[in-house]
Amino acid sequence: xxxxxxxxxxxxxxxxxxxxxxxxxxxxxxxxxxxxxxxxxxxxxxxxxxxxxxxxxxxxxxxxxxxxxxxxxxxxxxxxxxxxxxxxxxxxxxxxxxxxxxxxxxxxxxxxxxxxxxxxxxxxxxxxxxxxxxxxxxxxxxxxxxxxxxxxxxxxxxxxxxxxxxxxxxxxxxxxxxxxxxxxxxxxxxxxxxxxxxxxxxxxxxxxxxxxxxxxxxxxxxxxxxxxxxxxxxxxxxxxxxxxxxxxxxxxxxxxxxxxxxxxxxxxxxxxxxxxxxxxxxxxxxxxxxxxxxxxxxxxxxxxxxxxxxxxxxxxxxxxxxxxxxxxxxxxxxxxxxxxxxxxxxxxxxxxxxxxxxxxxxxxxxxxxxxxxxxxxxxxxxxxxxxxxxxxxxxxxxxxxxxxxxxxxxxx
Numbered sequence: 001x002x003x004x005x006x007x008x009x010x011x012x013x014x015x016x017x018x019x020x021x022x023x024x025x026x027x028x029x030x031x032x033x034x035x036x037x038x039x040x041x042x043x044x045x046x047x048x049x050x051x052x053x054x055x056x057x058x059x060x061x062x063x064x065x066x067x068x069x070x071x072x073x074x075x076x077x078x079x080x081x082x083x084x085x086x087x088x089x090x091x092x093x094x095x096x097x098x099x100x101x102x103x104x105x106x107x108x109x110x111x112x113x114x115x116x117x118x119x120x121x122x123x124x125x126x127x128x129x130x131x132x133x134x135x136x137x138x139x140x141x142x143x144x145x146x147x148x149x150x151x152x153x154x155x156x157x158x159x160x161x162x163x164x165x166x167x168x169x170x171x172x173x174x175x176x177x178x179x180x181x182x183x184x185x186x187x188x189x190x191x192x193x194x195x196x197x198x199x200x201x202x203x204x205x206x207x208x209x210x211x212x213x214x215x216x217x218x219x220x221x222x223x224x225x226x227x228x229x230x231x232x233x234x235x236x237x238x239x240x241x242x243x244x245x246x247x248x249x250x251x252x253x254x255x256x257x258x259x260x261x262x263x264x265x266x267x268x269x270x271x272x273x274x275x276x277x278x279x280x281x282x283x284x285x286x287x288x289x290x291x292x293x294x295x296x297x298x299x300x301x302x303x304x305x306x307x308x309x310x311x312x313x314x315x316x317x318x319x320x321x322x323x324x325x326x327x328x329x330x331x332x333x334x335x336x337x338x339x340x341x342x343x344x345x346x347x348x349x350x351x352x353x354x355x356x357x358x359x360x361x362x363x364x365x366x367x368x369x370x371x372x373x374x375x376x377x378x379x380x381x382x383x384x385x386x387x388x389x390x391x392x393x394x395x396x397x398x399x400x401x402x403x404x405x406x407x408x409x410x411x412x
Contacts, residue, residue, distance in 0.1 A: 087380030093131030152180035
């Protein structure tokens, strides 16, 4: 296998493997009857936390956020592959319907805080499939489906609650000439943007593409395309009239790759994308109300390694650092209107960054031999994370998902 092939295989492993209570301010619950395909009756398992799962009391402090933390019972979750916030509910891929012997995560689930039980959004008729990546925004969800084996194909599906429809937006058949990386995508306000690899015009060639679609017809529209031999488009972030993504110029060695965060103005289709960073080492952009935040790993390391956060301000056009103290290095940033979340390298320290105050805010400090926080994800004001605990001789019980509504501006 070539160096480039090994690099692609390593990224496949990352992208194809998911990591895998009550709130004070629960928003009004819209009517969500079963209008999506393949909905089934869910098992009768409680969602409310037991007394032993009661949230800790957070001591008052100017740097702390006093949150009401809810918890989803692990019996609803495992086997689980990926999870996320959709700004109104928590979604995850799971094979829980197959019982304790389940070994895949083919179905899409959702829990809206304040309800008695989760909803099964989509039951996959093919039980040997995996939903490797999921995402959504309030009433539109997307997921990348792959085989539980080593087949190099994928399908990108979109599920809309408005009409109960399930659409396949994109797909890739097995083709050794094309990287089998699952699409990266972002969903926002009835729109989706995604990046994929497809067969190129010449035999044996491949192309890297950036696509977009929006309601009601969800017709895919190609926004950008590059020769995959030396370029790649990755990790779109969609918010309002702006679309950020990563453009990689592939070097002869991984340490020579050049990565830039690019910004498109969707309200001006003829305007070219603008490069935001000056480091050539930027990845994982997140668009917020007043800027774009991205991660920069240490020079010479791949884009999925830990790194520091940086921010481009729309009003000044300047780039500055974003501190997640006491975290130094973080990964997989996500954000809403006021806060940023990220998975800290020190998993016993749980913080978010308050863009309004310009500083990090502490949620909790844990005993680093017992508790760990895995891949928090924030959309809108709803934050979700996996809370792992160690029991006995290093044996982890099934981890629950925990969640909380973060305060809006002026409501702290």
